[in-house]
Amino acid sequence: MKLEDVAVLGVGMCRFGVHRDTTLTELAREAGLKALEDAGLGFRDVGEAFVGYMQGLPMLGIKIMKEFGLTGLPVTHVENASATGLVAFREAAHAVASGRCDVALALGFEKMTEMAWGGGGGRGIGRDAIDSVILPAAFFALWAMRRMHERGTRPEHFARIAAKNWNHGAKNPLSHRQPDHKVTVSEVLASPMIAEPLTAMMACPVDDGAACAILGRRDLAQRLRPERPRVSVIASALQTETYTPGHTFLGPVVGPASMTRDTARQAYEQAGVDPSDVSLALCHDAFANEELEYYELLGFCPEGDGEKLLEEGATQLGGRIPFNTDGGLIARGHPGGPTGLAQIHELALQLRGEAGPRQVANARIGLAHLVGGGSVCTVNLLKRN
Amino acid sequence: MTQAEKERVPIEKGFFTIPRDPSEPPSLLGTRCRSCSEVFFPRRKVCAKCLSQDTEDTLLGPRGTLYTYTYVHVPMFGTSRTDAQGYGVGQVDLPEGPRVQAVLSGGAEDFRIGMELELQLETLRENRKGQDVVIFRFRPLAAA
Numbered sequence: 402m403k404l405e406d407v408a409v410l411g412v413g414m415c416r417f418g419v420h421r422d423t424t425l426t427e428l429a430r431e432a433g434l435k436a437l438e439d440a441g442l443g444f445r446d447v448g449e450a451f452v453g454y455m456q457g458l459p460m461l462g463i464k465i466m467k468e469f470g471l472t473g474l475p476v477t478h479v480e481n482a483s484a485t486g487l488v489a490f491r492e493a494a495h496a497v498a499s500g501r502c503d504v505a506l507a508l509g510f511e512k513m514t515e516m517a518w519g520g521g522g523g524r525g526i527g528r529d530a531i532d533s534v535i536l537p538a539a540f541f542a543l544w545a546m547r548r549m550h551e552r553g554t555r556p557e558h559f560a561r562i563a564a565k566n567w568n569h570g571a572k573n574p575l576s577h578r579q580p581d582h583k584v585t586v587s588e589v590l591a592s593p594m595i596a597e598p599l600t601a602m603m604a605c606p607v608d609d610g611a612a613c614a615i616l617g618r619r620d621l622a623q624r625l626r627p628e629r630p631r632v633s634v635i636a637s638a639l640q641t642e643t644y645t646p647g648h649t650f651l652g653p654v655v656g657p658a659s660m661t662r663d664t665a666r667q668a669y670e671q672a673g674v675d676p677s678d679v680s681l682a683l684c685h686d687a688f689a690n691e692e693l694e695y696y697e698l699l700g701f702c703p704e705g706d707g708e709k710l711l712e713e714g715a716t717q718l719g720g721r722i723p724f725n726t727d728g729g730l731i732a733r734g735h736p737g738g739p740t741g742l743a744q745i746h747e748l749a750l751q752l753r754g755e756a757g758p759r760q761v762a763n764a765r766i767g768l769a770h771l772v773g774g775g776s777v778c779t780v781n782l783l784k785r786n
Numbered sequence: 787m788t789q790a791e792k793e794r795v796p797i798e799k800g801f802f803t804i805p806r807d808p809s810e811p812p813s814l815l816g817t818r819c820r821s822c823s824e825v826f827f828p829r830r831k832v833c834a835k836c837l838s839q840d841t842e843d844t845l846l847g848p849r850g851t852l853y854t855y856t857y858v859h860v861p862m863f864g865t866s867r868t869d870a871q872g873y874g875v876g877q878v879d880l881p882e883g884p885r886v887q888a889v890l891s892g893g894a895e896d897f898r899i900g901m902e903l904e905l906q907l908e909t910l911r912e913n914r915k916g917q918d919v920v921i922f923r924f925r926p927l928a929a930a
Binding site: 594648649654 | 801824826827828830834835853854855856857858859860875876877879883884885886887888894899
């Protein structure tokens, strides 16, 4: 069986945000049960599970899986920083494609609000460490400043992307941020400066959450939900860095820009499609300037034309290639482990035509992109059949 | 000044030199591949480019060019320090090849892309033995 014979049978997630009174197990259970219900399956039908989270004790994933019942199924832990959820998805898809099981479950969960930042003693934490400056805003700001220098990009461009994603979030009941008014460019620019040129509203929030996708043989999709358009996995590419001169090894970094370009090319080749075939894209917009770079690196416009694409309104809902229709990391939220599975959730709804007020007309192929820890990139393509 | 110099120790071994003369800038400890001549910081045994294990230690710096920078306006993550009024972070291209990401010394208005910087050692604290624990930073050369 090939990857394209694998379908997304069901998706489920809980709204991302601060869940102080809900445990990680409860969040994970909610997402998992919703996905099973969406698929029309029971937990006994699941042949393998892939669980993703960024922090936690060994075996946490297996312990949490016990919530669904003890059926003896193999459970594998996945951790690739921000890309964790999409990599769990990728493994589940390949478990089905390889014939190892008919149905696989990918589950991501995280409570980032409880993340132990440590007291400055841990490696890479705080100013007083050799690989210091962990604040993600700082190293993404380095990328933004360089682009402003090279291309004359202005903070208004980044603010426009952030405002767009905040406003997309307002159309998504599962988005963390749901502004009660139209967010403007000047509002984003006026929010507190974190790391020049990035302001607070250009950054994703700190979230708790869980999300789940059920993958299975394509014929199962037909049988379980005959009335529903089928959503197939047509590509799943994953790469780490390829060495290029000027590579930065020490400290948390963005990673080479070529990583997204190379991974996207691999995904397009695998699926036999072009960027022009893609109806909507979800990308790693932890910071607004990233989305601008990915317009180019994912192949939606030539290098240097990102600002033009943005100014044309092509990447907002109703545009030629809407980006981050569910609010993206900036509005929908970014709890880490589940983030990629929230992207799969959004693509599944969009490709089925169930995305409500944010529905992309005739959505046919959707793209999900994440980078993790500046060192990995994954690009996945889903198609409506 | 004839004040007795305190002994200085690195925050972590294997990344930079500590010159005997405190007015001298440090060097970074890097690696050069004997097979393809690529230079790396920090040190590594296997060349990341050609995968050769035929590598040798080399000293890098003390000067470089600012490739990009930012100024962070929120306190440092994970520190209990309350003196943080913001700090610069940059990526510095060394003439030998490597691009080094590090904290920059200076104020919010002191940096511009393309400027020359120099390595310096900054004392973070005194350890129990009374030694100064130091880390490397880059500072604008004009401010030297």
